[in-house]
Amino acid sequence: MSDTAVGIGQMVRDLRGEFPDLTISKIRFLEKRGLITPPRTASGYRKFPSEVINRIHEILRLQRDEYLPLEVIQDRLGDWTPSDMKRTAKRTGPFTTAELAREADAQPGLIAELAKHGVLREGPEGFTNLSVDIVVAAQSVLSFGLEPRHLRTVRSGAESLAASVRGRSEALLRSNKPSSEGQLGELLQSAADSLSELGAAVAADELSTLSQP
Amino acid sequence: MSDTAVGIGQMVRDLRGEFPDLTISKIRFLEKRGLITPPRTASGYRKFPSEVINRIHEILRLQRDEYLPLEVIQDRLGDWTPSDMKRTAKRTGPFTTAELAREADAQPGLIAELAKHGVLREGPEGFTNLSVDIVVAAQSVLSFGLEPRHLRTVRSGAESLAASVRGRSEALLRSNKPSSEGQLGELLQSAADSLSELGAAVAADELSTLSQP
């Protein structure tokens, strides 16, 4: 859509839905620590285009969900800094198979394998940056000796979730004013997080049977 | 295999190989925080049998490799303290349906529903504290408009993972000395974490299709 670069106050209000104790001073603090570098207006006001907001969202998520210290978050996010973002200017960029493999530090064969089993899906323009997350996570799971075909169930679980959330969110869209772009994203994120937690809880339970064979 | 319970000094020297800046005072600190409870001699000296040493090893690893704060480590390790589990089998206690509902702040009907669809399973002695996690997470997912039956796929995904990890971990157990109790727990936790991440990544990807309907 349009180049919606909001001010610091508005941005914080937007993110408060998911991170209730986010403050303006925390954002400034994150900049001082070098985790974000929002552009400025001529007069020195910070501007927040969506790439920066996404990055902030990811920083806060890593802090909240994975308890990572800011220094580690900085290392981990180091690659796709704003300057890198600008390299792919228009979007966070579709990837070809080869690019995706390089991006996720994986073998191209694995990409094909994951795609074959429906864990990964190539869009009309190629793979997205979400695909990178999937490949990285899949490699981690595969390191326990699983085969890609075992991961199909994960995809179908996600599909089931998506189908239901879709119905739900359309109702939400209808009943709300069109400004719910942000709300939808929020809903999506919450749903994904919830599924993640449920998956972790069920897996822990399932795996606990290993303790007493 | 003999009852090798060493003193605090010797134990610290042993672990210094892997954790060079481990100190006696840090061990005492961990006890004060409730992360370990080493038994004592008649005169009050701490003794460190291998279970406790394994637990300390795991605590230090989580701190070093996953940057987890001690409070989170305590939560995560709380249940499966190898020896604690057997001794205090009553405390972490099995729950009845009613108790589980109260514990997870849920309707008893939901418990039944989840059990019916295989998301939740009642053991021979009732529900466990892992069941509480599942119910809590499930409520969160259900708040997006899903029905319990949609969650079956989550369970089957977890089963698939468990089956494979089981094979993997048995091999690990065979090939290692019997002290790998801690390693098994570590493997389990890592596997659950990995699945969780994959689930989140795939769900995020799947849900991103909602953005352009």
Next chain:
DNA sequence: TACCGGCCTCGACCTTTCGTTTAGAGTTGA
């Protein structure tokens, strides 16, 4: 023009986490 809310910087300050240090006293083994 004056005003008001939003934003700016900078430095002081605060809280929590994760320990270390110190003082004083008891324990163990050669």
Next chain:
DNA sequence: TCAACTCTAAACGAAAGGTCGAGGCCGGTA
């Protein structure tokens, strides 16, 4: 007996992660 080891309790402290307030600059608007 002596040196090395261990105990507790409390004070101390460094680093992470912010918060707060003073003093001043923007930007609509009445």
